[in-house]
Amino acid sequence: MKYRLLPFNFTRFKEKEVLVNELGDLLVSPRGTVERIINHEDIDAELYKSLVANYFLYEGDIPGTLDIYASRLKTKKSFLGAGTALHIFVLTLRCNQNCIYCQASSRAAENKHCSMSIESMDAAVKLMFKSKSEYLTMEFQGGEPSLEPGLIRYGIELAEQINLQEKRHLTYVLCTNCVNLTDEVLELCKRYNIVISTSLDGPKFIHNHNRGQDSSYDRVTKGIEIAREELGKDRVSALMTTSTFGVHYPIEIVNEYVRLGFNSIFLRALNPYGLATQNDNWDEYTDQFITFYKTAFEHILDINKAGKFFMEEYAVILLRKILTPFTTGFVDLQSPAGILNSVIVYNYDGNVYASDESRMLAEFNDYTFKLGKVTDSYEDLFFGEKARAFAKVWSNECLAGCSDCPVRPYCGADPVRNYSTQGDMYGIRYNSALCKKNKAIIEYLISLLVDREDEVLPIFKSWLS
Amino acid sequence: MRFEWNIESNDNALFVTAQCNNRCIMCCQPPLHQDDIDDLLEKNLKAIDNAPQGIKVVGITGGEPTLLGDKLFILIEKIRSKLPETAIQLLSNGRRFSDSQYAKRMKEVGGDNLFVGIPLHSDYVGDHNLVAGVNGAYDETMLGLYNLNAAGVEIELRVVINSINAYRLPLMSEFIYKNLPFVSWVAYMGMEHTGYAIANEKQIWIEPEEYKDSLGEAVKRLADWGMDVAIFNIPLCLLREDARRFSKHSISDWKVRYADCCNACSLKCECCGLFGTSKKEFNGIKAL
Numbered sequence: 001m002k003y004r005l006l007p008f009n010f011t012r013f014k015e016k017e018v019l020v021n022e023l024g025d026l027l028v029s030p031r032g033t034v035e036r037i038i039n040h041e042d043i044d045a046e047l048y049k050s051l052v053a054n055y056f057l058y059e060g061d062i063p064g065t066l067d068i069y070a071s072r073l074k075t076k077k078s079f080l081g082a083g084t085a086l087h088i089f090v091l092t093l094r095c096n097q098n099c100i101y102c103q104a105s106s107r108a109a110e111n112k113h114c115s116m117s118i119e120s121m122d123a124a125v126k127l128m129f130k131s132k133s134e135y136l137t138m139e140f141q142g143g144e145p146s147l148e149p150g151l152i153r154y155g156i157e158l159a160e161q162i163n164l165q166e167k168r169h170l171t172y173v174l175c176t177n178c179v180n181l182t183d184e185v186l187e188l189c190k191r192y193n194i195v196i197s198t199s200l201d202g203p204k205f206i207h208n209h210n211r212g213q214d215s216s217y218d219r220v221t222k223g224i225e226i227a228r229e230e231l232g233k234d235r236v237s238a239l240m241t242t243s244t245f246g247v248h249y250p251i252e253i254v255n256e257y258v259r260l261g262f263n264s265i266f267l268r269a270l271n272p273y274g275l276a277t278q279n280d281n282w283d284e285y286t287d288q289f290i291t292f293y294k295t296a297f298e299h300i301l302d303i304n305k306a307g308k309f310f311m312e313e314y315a316v317i318l319l320r321k322i323l324t325p326f327t328t329g330f331v332d333l334q335s336p337a338g339i340l341n342s343v344i345v346y347n348y349d350g351n352v353y354a355s356d357e358s359r360m361l362a363e364f365n366d367y368t369f370k371l372g373k374v375t376d377s378y379e380d381l382f383f384g385e386k387a388r389a390f391a392k393v394w395s396n397e398c399l400a401g402c403s404d405c406p407v408r409p410y411c412g413a414d415p416v417r418n419y420s421t422q423g424d425m426y427g428i429r430y431n432s433a434l435c436k437k438n439k440a441i442i443e444y445l446i447s448l449l450v451d452r453e454d455e456v457l458p459i460f461k462s463w464l465s
Numbered sequence: 466m467r468f469e470w471n472i473e474s475n476d477n478a479l480f481v482t483a484q485c486n487n488r489c490i491m492c493c494q495p496p497l498h499q500d501d502i503d504d505l506l507e508k509n510l511k512a513i514d515n516a517p518q519g520i521k522v523v524g525i526t527g528g529e530p531t532l533l534g535d536k537l538f539i540l541i542e543k544i545r546s547k548l549p550e551t552a553i554q555l556l557s558n559g560r561r562f563s564d565s566q567y568a569k570r571m572k573e574v575g576g577d578n579l580f581v582g583i584p585l586h587s588d589y590v591g592d593h594n595l596v597a598g599v600n601g602a603y604d605e606t607m608l609g610l611y612n613l614n615a616a617g618v619e620i621e622l623r624v625v626i627n628s629i630n631a632y633r634l635p636l637m638s639e640f641i642y643k644n645l646p647f648v649s650w651v652a653y654m655g656m657e658h659t660g661y662a663i664a665n666e667k668q669i670w671i672e673p674e675e676y677k678d679s680l681g682e683a684v685k686r687l688a689d690w691g692m693d694v695a696i697f698n699i700p701l702c703l704l705r706e707d708a709r710r711f712s713k714h715s716i717s718d719w720k721v722r723y724a725d726c727c728n729a730c731s732l733k734c735e736c737c738g739l740f741g742t743s744k745k746e747f748n749g750i751k752a753l
Contacts, residue, residue: 025643049589053640064590064604068611068644325643458689465691
């Protein structure tokens with residue numbers, strides 16, 4: 001049969017070749033398939049049919065279903081057209097904890113001047129409604145945002161009032177350590193259906209080590225308990241960060257999340273911001289984290305095989321990209337990147353940043369990703385000179401070292417991270433720790449699908465549907 | 466021929482033309498070249514005038530109903546105004562809907578209580594066209610499915626199992642999930658041993674017992690993704706045990722029959738039975 005090639009990349013696992021097209025559709029084939037395709041040598045008839053059906057090859061002069069290919073690509077990139085959905089409000093740098101890897105440059109709780117002014121909140125909420133997204137999430141961060149309940153109340157009430165006209169779907173998230181869930185905060189959460197996102201790094205000895213406080217674990221778990229009682233179990237989620245100490249305890253950390261009744265865990269690596277940069281051996285840490293991730297993940301598979309539903313959130317995001325035709329809203333793995341397109345940060349000092357990580361750089365006097373002030377116009381912030389400069393380097397389709405990467409459709413572009421670790425927004429892939437980590441995890445998940453499909457696919461489907 | 470409505474029946478179907486623009490090699494009602502559209506339209510419009518209220522579903526079938534062009538909308542408008550509560554089931558090869566305007570029109574006229582049943586014969590263009598008997602059929606049907614979805618029309622995707630697609634069914638499930646996740650449900654159908662299916666028996670006939678595992682796996686894959694699945698026209702004794710829960714009573718009342726051994730079967734009353742119109746029985750029928 002006469003055929004032509006559509007764009008795709010490929011990678012090899014043992015005796016298999018895994019082909020990945022622009023839609024993220026993946027096809028497992030015997031090693032040597034790509035060479036045979038290119039040379040128009042005979043290939044297995046059923047494999048040939050699969051290659052045509054799944055947009056690797058096409059017959060005729062143009063693909064007969066090109067419009068469908070386009071429609072599917074549009075679905076995969078649908079996070080783009082919608083407008084910025086995640087609006088992070090950094091209410092304060094004040095905090096009541098002292099985490100060893102603090103990424104947010106927190107200040108002691110007494111420092112009142114490190115909080116957002118009412119005027120800034122006012123302007124920021126109005127900017128949020130300039131986004132054309134039907135869905136708007138107001139995420140309150142810090143420091144510890146629960147130290148500023150008045151600001152939360154003011155911001156939400158203003159948003160609700162504006163929304164009487166705008167009629168968007170509003171969601172509120174409070175990122176809190178759960179230590180300070182006062183009656184006032186809980187009442188706000190109840191009234192406005194605020195979702196609580198808290199931080200728990202694992203069992204007591206790890207969590208307290210990371211927090212630099214002996215009492216933290218008890219206070220946080222007590223706070224989680226109270227929040228669940230008051231708000232309902234499904235309105236409280238937790239995130240963990242893998243410290244250089246915790247990286248040695250994958251099983252213990254997973255088990256702690258199971259024990260506390262969570263049905264998922266997000267295995268997150270440290271990122272190189274704030275105090276976390278004092279950990280300077282990134283290569284070693286990255287290798288340790290990859291091992292940590294795989295060990296924890298195998299344990300999670302065992303938990304599922306034993307009949308308990310328990311997800312790993314990072315894998316869920318990646319698997320949604322690998323196995324389904326749908327998009328994800330996860331801002332760290334997008335191309336074009338999540339900055340501006342999906343997320344914007346209004347900082348406590350009235351400045352606007354491209355992302356959470358951008359404002360962390362600013363705490364070290366690097367204002368590369370500062371877009372302006374909340375009083376600036378939406379157009380100047382989102383389409384200004386800086387935004388245009390970012391746009392040149394925010395698509396991995398156009399970045400050397402990414403464009404020909406076999407797992408590129410599952411990954412994202414991250415100019416902020418490139419800049420902060422390599423001093424250059426464009427970035428260099430071959431020695432990038434982020435690239436190494438993402439590629440290792442994506443290829444690990446694909447290798448599970450290739451080698452152990454019968455075992456893992458039912459579990460993955462249960463996570464995704 | 467005067468149309469008889471039967472309020473108890475699941476098979477009140479209006480036959481709108483014997484013409485078709487596909488030449489499916491297993492067609493159970495081979496198409497005819499005759500200018501029958503206007504005569505049948507007139508009869509069908511009259512039949513709708515005489516229809517009793519309370520009919521749950523009215524089918525529109527052929528041939529290929531969309532060959533009526535805009536006249537099909539006259540019929541559907543009539544059903545909508547006379548029988549506002551009745552669901553309309555339009556059986557089509559979907560090709561005409563590759564014109565997005567036609568798809569939009571169908572939604573405007575048919576409203577929310579209309580669905581279109583469209584067969585997809587393979588995930589591979591060459592096999593689909595081979596079964597449909599027309600080059601280019603696959604591209605038009607696929608685009609038609611997309612246009613109908615964009616217009617907001619409900620779709621039943623039909624897979625009639627034959628020897629050409631039987632062993633690709635699990636792969637086709639993955640294709641359907643990735644490319645057609647919007648269909649309301651996927652219906653797998655056993656072939657009737659009648660019409661072209663007899664003439665082309667060597668090329669396309671396959672016994673359900675031969676594709677039992679392939680079908681079981683295909684159905685499981687779609688169901689695992691949370692998609693609605695149904696199996697029609699295949700008796701329970703020829704389905705893998707885990708696939709039996711997807712079986713539906715589907716054979717038109719007047720066509721259904723059971724084999725002698727079915728009387729001893731404990732699942733007879735849950736089983737769809739056999740086609741009375743088939744010229745031979747499936748192999749391997751047994752009491753469960």
